Amino acid sequence: MQVTEKINALRKIMGDSNIDAYIIVTDDYHGSEYVGDYFKEREYMSGFTGSAGTLLVMTDFAGLWTDGRYFLQAEEELAGTGIELMKSGEADCPSIEVFLYDKLKENSVVGFDGRTVNCNFFNRLKNRLDSKKITYAMDKDLVDAIWKDRPGMSSRKVWELDCEYTGMSRKDKIGRLFEIMDKNGADAMVLTALDEIAWLLNLRGDDIEYCPVFLSFMYISPKLSILYVNRSILSDDIISGLADDGIIIKDYESVYDNLAGISSEKIMIDPSSANCFIKENIAINSFAYETESPVELMKAIKNPTETENIENAHIKDGVAVTKFVRWLTENVKKGTVTEMSAAEKLDEFRKMGEGYIGQSFAPIVAYKEHGAIVHYEASKKTDVTMKPVGLCLIDTGGHYLQGTTDITRTVPLGKLTEEEKKAYTLVLMGHLRLAATVFKYGVTGGGLDIIAREPLWEYGMDFRHGTGHGVGYLLNVHEGPQRISWKNNDVVLDEGMVISDEPGYYETGKFGIRHENLLLVKADLPETEYGKMCYFKNLTYVPFDKEALLPELMTSRDIKLFNRYQKNVYERISPYLCDDDKKWLESYTKPIENFTF
Known part of the structure; x- marks a missing residue:
């Protein structure tokens, strides 16, 4: 069935059930960000494959709400379906509950599968719609009757x-x-x-x-x-x-x-x-x-055993990704490397590490304009052969017995434009400055977000996703409650939390840039008269590319931070490399020298 046929079939069932509006969320029965195949109702009904989105179907309207990470992807995947893209977070986009309030008559019926809608969302619906005497049919999984070849629930061994x-x-x-x-x-x-x-x-x-x-x-x-x-x-x-x-x-x-x-x-x-x-x-x-x-916070604050293991996992991961960067930059010249084959090769390098279990999320290997799709995932339909020119954004991670990793490197494959170099430099400046921040205990991620964005803001540039998210220990690569974002964020960054540092910049139809390391919150500095101070300990060690930078945009401190990071990468990773890889890394991590301001 085509998406339009599925939507029409749903409307027929809605009419038979006296339901005026039907909501299909992304969640399973547990509020999971990523779900098993059985629960992918929203994807099945809309064709949109992103990890965040809510589908609303009415008699004369169908719309999908998603956030800025997925605007480009959703525009492509919803084309021709009759489903309108609703850009959550944009000034002219109402929330679902506000939209329903404006569209529904009194005593209307809103339906959804109550096993997939969390209490927070339901509370928002009720708070907005109760004045219109809306009733809820929450025992209705209407999609089940349409999805004839629905997969079964997973039941793999624990x-x-x-x-x-x-x-x-x-x-x-x-x-x-x-x-x-x-x-x-x-x-x-x-x-x-x-x-x-x-x-x-x-x-x-x-x-x-x-x-x-x-x-x-x-x-x-x-x-x-x-x-x-x-x-x-x-x-x-x-x-x-x-x-x-x-x-x-x-x-x-x-x-x-x-x-x-x-x-x-x-x-x-x-x-x-x-x-x-x-x-x-x-x-x-x-x-x-x-x-x-309370378990969410307990889980987020890693104990000493976990943090020691996590550091070891990141050394293994750094070795794998560093080897891959060399392989990619050398082999792309042969004209045989595609986005999908590159992702497979990186996984091969990770498999060489002791205790490696598997990938921590679907690998993002996005060449040139694909990089502007924030959560792009190459498929047989979209896969392209890479050439020795432009940028390739590579966002991947691994699960090890010692922990979970998540790293993004934007790798220059050849000649870059000045526009690409400028964006690469500004994003890296924000990334390095955030990682080097010392902050007072009690500060939230919202208080630090501007540090990563400021170099971009200075040039009227920005990115539409959060700057940082928590990472689980051999669990979900995205975990809370901590994050670095200016939106709705009141969680204190506490010692033992692992959080990502991943500013970016995306130019539709041209390129995407993101630089991501994982950081560990530390609070072992001497206490001052103003209280306890915290800082970030870097966990990720994979080099950046000096040739992609415009040093004239950087301050002397930015250059020192860059040189120090590159030096640390060499010191941490080179002992685990063969002589050829070690020589390559030594050259790749050479400092910026003799630059005058």
Whole structure:
């Protein structure tokens, strides 16, 4: 079926069900950013393949809301579908709830699958639409009747991550969680985010591509803890170990009925990941206390074992990516390297590292104008052969037993224009300045975001994505609660957090540039009369390209930061290279010298 046929089929079912507007979100039942094939309803119905977006279908309108990372991609993928692109965050784009308020008559019916819509989104809908006496049909998965060849839910085996990697047993983690719950006056908590459950239990899975998690819910209290999961994916040893820690197993689908049967408890849920049905079933006999999940912050602050492992993982990753940069710059001249073959080659280099498990997200290898599509993913349809000219943006990462990596390098493959060099330089200046920042404890990522953007702003340039996101430990490559962004950000950057530093610049139809390293927040400086000071410890060691820079745009401090980083790359990575690679790296990391201001 074509997208237009699917939309028409949905409208027919909506009419039969007396539904005036139907919402299809990206999420699975757990608020996941990336989802398994079974849950890709929005992609199936719209043809848009990005990781963020919401589809709204009405009798006379179909629109897809997505953010600035995906504007170009969405324009291409929605062309000819009749679905209008709604550019979230732009001044002239209303939110979905505001749009519905303006379009719907009183007593209209809004439908959606309540298992996929989180409480935060539903609360926003209700707050905006209740004055129009809107009712909600949230038990309707209308897409299921249209999607005839829908894949089944994943059910791959779960495995245990040893304490030599986690630094803390699940029993100790659960004990800490009980203390936090007690301070909040909660009798119990329902965990719904898959990475939080995996982290808390020191278990990993493979139910979502690139994300080592498994489909599950967890009810946890000092009296009784239940893991709702497909029992067949657990080994007898894991089941026995969970039982030893006071955790029993129940069927994944039984979570709703079980929660409805719990009486007179104050149960914590995180409204950003808990779906409507979770809350509705708790509310039958208990009180659903909506608050940020404490597990999210516990998980974000890495312990000393985790940070040591993460540093080791990044050395292995740095070796792999450095070898790849040499391979790419030398082999592109042969005229046989494509975006897809380059991605495969980089994965081959990573596989040489001990403890490598797999890629941490779909690799982005974007040549020339493809680089302007922020989350471009090459396919057989779009793949191109690269030439020794222009820029190639390469955003990739790996999962190791010692942690998760995420790195972007924009590699010059030959002659560059002055426009490309200017953008490369300004983005790198912001990247290096942010990494070198010392800041007072209590500062949020929102307070630092301007540091990365200021060199671009000075020239009237910018980028439409966040500057930094948290990264999990052998978990999701995007994790919260920390981030570096000027939008809605009140989370303090705390010691032990890992965060990316990735400013960029994108020129539609020409090129894209992004420079990304991962940073570790440190707070071991001597305390001052003004309080504790923090700084970033660099984790990523892969060189930048000196020949792509315009030193005349840089300050003397910028040049010192660049030279220092290149020197550190050589010192950290060269011991693991063969003589030929070592000589290449020595030349590639030569400092900027003899430049006068």
